[in-house]
Amino acid sequence: MSPATRCRWGGSGRWSTSARPPGSDIPPGVRPDYEVVVAGAGPAGCGVALRLAQIDPRLAERTLVLDRATFPRAKPCGGGLTGHAEDAMRALDIPLEVDAWPAPGAVVRFGEFERRVVLARPVRVVRREEFDHSLVRLARRRGVDVVEGEGVVAFERVADGVRVRTRRRTLTCRVLVGADGAASVVRKTLHAGRRQRPHRLFKLELPAPPGRPPAADMVYDFTPMVHGLRGYLWVFPVPGNRLNVGLMHYPSRVNRGGGDLVSLLRDGLAEHGLALPDRGVRGWPAWGYHPRAPVSAPGVVTVGDAAGIDALTGEGIAVALEHAIVAGDAIADALRTGDRSFADYRRRLRRAVVGRELALDRWLAWLLYRGRGAWRRWLPLVLFDPEVIELYAARVSGTAVLADHKLRLYRALARHVVKLPGRARALRAAAPPAALLPAA
Numbered sequence: 001m002s003p004a005t006r007c008r009w010g011g012s013g014r015w016s017t018s019a020r021p022p023g024s025d026i027p028p029g030v031r032p033d034y035e036v037v038v039a040g041a042g043p044a045g046c047g048v049a050l051r052l053a054q055i056d057p058r059l060a061e062r063t064l065v066l067d068r069a070t071f072p073r074a075k076p077c078g079g080g081l082t083g084h085a086e087d088a089m090r091a092l093d094i095p096l097e098v099d100a101w102p103a104p105g106a107v108v109r110f111g112e113f114e115r116r117v118v119l120a121r122p123v124r125v126v127r128r129e130e131f132d133h134s135l136v137r138l139a140r141r142r143g144v145d146v147v148e149g150e151g152v153v154a155f156e157r158v159a160d161g162v163r164v165r166t167r168r169r170t171l172t173c174r175v176l177v178g179a180d181g182a183a184s185v186v187r188k189t190l191h192a193g194r195r196q197r198p199h200r201l202f203k204l205e206l207p208a209p210p211g212r213p214p215a216a217d218m219v220y221d222f223t224p225m226v227h228g229l230r231g232y233l234w235v236f237p238v239p240g241n242r243l244n245v246g247l248m249h250y251p252s253r254v255n256r257g258g259g260d261l262v263s264l265l266r267d268g269l270a271e272h273g274l275a276l277p278d279r280g281v282r283g284w285p286a287w288g289y290h291p292r293a294p295v296s297a298p299g300v301v302t303v304g305d306a307a308g309i310d311a312l313t314g315e316g317i318a319v320a321l322e323h324a325i326v327a328g329d330a331i332a333d334a335l336r337t338g339d340r341s342f343a344d345y346r347r348r349l350r351r352a353v354v355g356r357e358l359a360l361d362r363w364l365a366w367l368l369y370r371g372r373g374a375w376r377r378w379l380p381l382v383l384f385d386p387e388v389i390e391l392y393a394a395r396v397s398g399t400a401v402l403a404d405h406k407l408r409l410y411r412a413l414a415r416h417v418v419k420l421p422g423r424a425r426a427l428r429a430a431a432p433p434a435a436l437l438p439a440a
């Protein structure tokens with residue numbers, strides 16, 4: 001970078017070079033306002049702050065977390081803390097301090113077909129409003145300054161750091177962390193000029209129908225794929241005899257508008273004896289992880305939804321916390337060595353367990369959801385191959401890393417090619433009566 005110009009980034013998501021405004025650098029020998037500013041206090045942002053506090057409590061005191069919302073804030077989410085999330089919580093020393101429903105099993109469903117798998121470790125289902133608020137309180141207890149109601153609106157690189165503008169003030173720091181979720185200002189800037197379509201997720205919490213025994217298991221229902229959903233509908237129990245319901249749609253060639261997706265959710269829930277009220281469903285976009293997408297720039301890293309979620313499942317709590325560990329370590333290294341280019345950050349994310357799992361799921365999502373008809377070939381593998389379901393259940397409960405079992409997956413794929421005619425017949429037999437499924 002020439003001394004007279006700098007790369008300027010802003011909330012507009014455009015790169016530009018500009019003449020250097022006077023006095024905007026961090027002068028040599030002068031401390032910036034903070035070592036680290038984190039935009040966003042969700043699981044990813046709090047996770048990074050907690051990791052830095054673990055590495056060096058003095059660093060926690062030099063870290064500022066800003067969130068534009070005030071906690072407890074609404075967050076549409078299924079709230080399932082899968083095994084990888086629990087492992088990351090242990091690594092970050094995060095105790096679960098809110099009510100949770102421990103789901104002992106998962107039910108995979110398509111039309112008339114249902115298979116239940118027992119989870120080696122129950123998945124605890126939380127309310128995100130409560131969970132995220134507890135993380136903010138924990139970060140404060142560990143010495144981190146968390147400021148609510150103050151969002152990052154723009155940032156730019158200056159000599160020896162980053163200048164961050166919020167609605168109230170301008171701050172300097174050595175490193176900016178983009179943990180600002182799916183609508184991330186930081187992500188927009190790093191992705192300027194790139195086109196990507198988001199996943200779409202919808203969610204609502206309902207009371208369980210009166211007179212019905214409380215549901216215990218998490219239900220993943222693929223039946224709406226018949227009607228164009230490229231994803232699944234979920235029904236998860238939450239504390240207080242209530243249900244968290246929703247669906248995820250992958251950005252496939254099958255375009256579905258928000259109204260269509262809500263109708264699919266309504267019709268799908270009716271099959272479970274649940275009525276979707278006219279109001280209250282919240283939709284949200286999410287970006288699937290791409291191993292070659294930009295996740296950092298000099299002085300800047302992204303984590304969690306800002307870096308990309310699991311394309312197959314839409315899962316992101318575990319991803320956020322696992323990213324936070326990788327990012328916290330990378331930031332501590334950068335501050336120690338003075339090399340804040342984060343040139344190897346994308347590779348660090350990709351090589352960590354989280355990156356390997358995300359890359360595998362990205363490929364599986366492409367197989368299953370991408371086109372109009374491919375799902376008829378691949379859904380039977382998920383439904384009818386006991387080894388695939390067992391492997392996935394082990395991943396969900398955290399007793400296995402799926403990416404370590406690629407050989408078993410490839411063997412299952414080979415087996416599937418041989419068994420496809422019979423499995424395709426089974427899929428047609430299970431499909432809802434109104435759906436005529438052509439042969440795979």
Ligand SMILES: Cc1cc2nc3c(=O)[nH]c(=O)nc-3n(C[C@H](O)[C@H](O)[C@H](O)COP(=O)(O)OP(=O)(O)OC[C@H]3O[C@@H](n4cnc5c(N)ncnc54)[C@H](O)[C@@H]3O)c2cc1C
Pocket residue numbers: 039040041042043044045066067068069073075076077078079080081082150151152153179180181182183184185201202203246283284285286303304305306309314315316317318320
């Ligand atoms: C409907 C739905 C269902 C889901 N179900 C599941 C599930 O069952 N299990 C699972 O693991 N994952 C699920 N996910 C994904 C999961 O919710 C996210 O991946 C997870 O919340 C990511 O955490 P995060 O900290 O990156 O982002 P967020 O939790 O979105 O936090 C980002 C924070 O940044 C703040 N912010 C935004 N902009 C700014 C700004 N400019 N400056 C400062 N702060 C800002 C926001 O207020 C927010 O608090 C679901 C997602 C959706 C939409």
